[in-house]
Structure formats: C-alpha cells, structure tokens
Amino acid sequence: MEKLKSRKFWICVAAALASLGASIAGLATSNEVVAVIGITCTVISTAIYAFCEAWVDASSASATTTSKVTTTTTVTQKEVQK
Numbered sequence: 001m002e003k004l005k006s007r008k009f010w011i012c013v014a015a016a017l018a019s020l021g022a023s024i025a026g027l028a029t030s031n032e033v034v035a036v037i038g039i040t041c042t043v044i045s046t047a048i049y050a051f052c053e054a055w056v057d058a059s060s061a062s063a064t065t066t067s068k069v070t071t072t073t074t075v076t077q078k079e080v081q082k
Contacts, residue, residue, distance in 0.1 A: 012049035016042050 023038025
C-alpha cells in the first residue's frame with residue numbers, strides 16, 4: 001500500500017502508459033518506428049523504476065545492518081589458583 005503513495009511509482013506508471021499509448025498509436029497508423037520506440041520506452045521506464053527501488057532497498061538494508069563482535073578471554077591456570 002505504501003507504493004501507491006510513492007511519486008516514483010506514479011511517474012513510472014505515467015511514463016509506461018504514455019509509452020504504451022505511443023506504441024498503440026504507432027500500430028494504429030502502421031508506423032513501425034513509433035511502435036518500436038513506444039515499446040522500448042515502456043520496458044526502459046519499468047527497468048529504471050525496478051533498478052531504483054532495488055538500490056533504495058539495498059541502501060536501507062545496509063544502513064540497518066549491525067555488526068556482531070565476539071571476544072575471547074584466555075585464562076591461565078596460574079590466574080585461576082590466585
């Protein structure tokens with residue numbers, strides 16, 4: 001549900017719809033160049049959105065990762081007898 005409030009998501013949807021509309025217009029007018037450009041832009045806009053979301057997820061995951069520190073103590077027998 002949080003994705004529906006994202007401006008990046010709505011920009012991607014608008015770009016994909018505009019590109020899809022251009023490809024449909026290209027097919028309707030028998031203009032193959034416009035159709036191919038529209039389809040290509042649709043795929044590229046979706047890929048860019050997916051890449052950006054993956055980058056944001058990876059950045060937030062690395063920011064919340066904590067380190068585990070392990071210490072080892074060696075006790076000699078002389079120290080135990082004291």
